[in-house]
Amino acid sequence: MIETKQSNQYYIERQNDFESSARSYPRKFPFALKKAKGSWVEDVEGNRYLDFLCGAGTLALGHNNDEVNRAMIELIESDAPLHTLDLTTPVKDRFVQTILDNLPGDLKDNARIQFCSPSGTDATDAAIKLCKTATGRSTVIAFSGGYHGMGHGALALTGNLNAKNHVANLMPGVQFMPVPYSYRCPFGLGGQAGIDACCAYFERMLKDPECGVTRPAAVIIEAIQGEGGVIPVPEKFLQTVRRVTAELDIPMICDEIQCGMGRSGRLFAFEYAGITPDVILASKAIGGSQPMAVVIYNKKLDKWTAGAHAGTFRGNQLAMAAGTVVLETVTKKEFLDEVGSKGEYIRQHIEKLQKEVSIIGDVRGKGLMLGIEFIDPNAEKDLMGHPAASGEIAARVQHLCFENRLVMEKGGRNGSVMRCLCALNVTREDIDTMLSVFDRVVKQVDADVRK
Secondary structure (H helix, E strand, C coil), X not given: CCCCCCCHHHHHHHHHHHCCCCCCHHHHCCCCEEEEEECEEEECCCCEEEECXXXXXXXXXXXXXXXXXXXXXXXXXXXXXXXXXXXXXXXXXXXXXXXXXXXXXXXXXXXXXXXXXXXXXXXXXXXXXXXXXXXXXXXXXXXXXXXXXXXXXXXXXXXXXXXCCCCXXXXXXXXXXXXXXXXXXXXXXXXXXXXHHHHHHHHHHHHCCCCCCCCCCEEEECCEECCCCCEECCHHHHHHHHHHHHHCCCCEEEECCCCCCCCCCCCCHXXXXXXXXXXXXXCHHHHCCCCCCEEXXXXXXXXXXXXXXXXXXXXXXXXXXXXXXXXXXXXXXXXHHHHHHHHHHHHHHHHHHHHHCCCEEEEEEECCEEEEEEECCCCCECCCCCXXXXXXXXXXXXXHHHHCCEECEEECHHHCEEEECCCCCCCHHHHHXXXXXXXXXXXXXXXXXXX
16 A cells, blocks of 8 residues: 555645646646546545546546456456567457447458557557558648647647747648638638538648649548547538548548547547548547557558557557457447437536526537637627637636536637546536536636626
């Protein structure tokens, strides 16, 4: 048993002394965790918090799920190897087969899997290397608001400028294009007109011989932008991207690292559009709480030679055992239906709250990946007639939620979007607790803004 001091401050001060200034979550949530179960965590002082962050969506079945833990304990007690590089094992074989069995369309019978170093960033870099190797091309198209990781290559594909401005010479050859965002439409149109404009711009850009953009090695997109502010990409736009890339023989990469593994109410969020990409990126929840990242791709792209991409910890057997349990759970129709109904319950409640306050501008998302965009009602309005997003108000809401024992993360433009990334098996009772706290906090902040 690890001996613990009974003070959050003790651990926070020690962390401040020896950890990098790049640390982020401790600045928002200044506690030291001791226990965690389901949707609840407990700090060293005995305070319990409802966790609606859950490892940034990593813990699909919450903390210390009994079935997941049992699978890992049984593996450890069996003396099976825990570290195997890319050597195969019965555990790995079962994990791979479970992934293959649940792939959509013709990818199910034509897939290859590359295990990477255990982070989504490495999956992104691996996929770009794969597509450049297969096509012989050098550039990549990404989208404003997208997030694909913090590595040198993945960061180049990420929209957010905060982490990029101080890092020179990121991967060259990245072209950004707009993605439909109805509330703050990049064309100032909104609605169906905004979607149509984005579709037309994307297709014309790639097909215009005078566009100035050479044919890329890949197009990478999230079906629901996570860090960009929980922005579901409209089905028509995903379908347009798929059609155009297929016509021009450009590999389409769907980054499902955060929005996948059942979080949207489908195993993969792109399934709502009825498309099948050439490449799928999966990490976070696919490892069942343990580090894991994989690239799933059409075998036509498999032009790599031995060792073309590697990673010392790509043989994480604990993650494969735990991930199999998660996959077998989140692929059940009744489970996914429940994710959808829970998400709709939360959405309806917050949309009702939106009508009662002045600081919520937009509520959006799918399943249990929801975003609430906060605005300053006194700020100047944009081209869409909406007041400016307010990271300051969102931060105030986040801070008061934490003081009321609710952990929620924010993101989006200017940090203005509070995000729901709870466990997919969260109980209705815990949802009601979250909504009660959130309602109370938002109304308090709204009253302060109105003064």
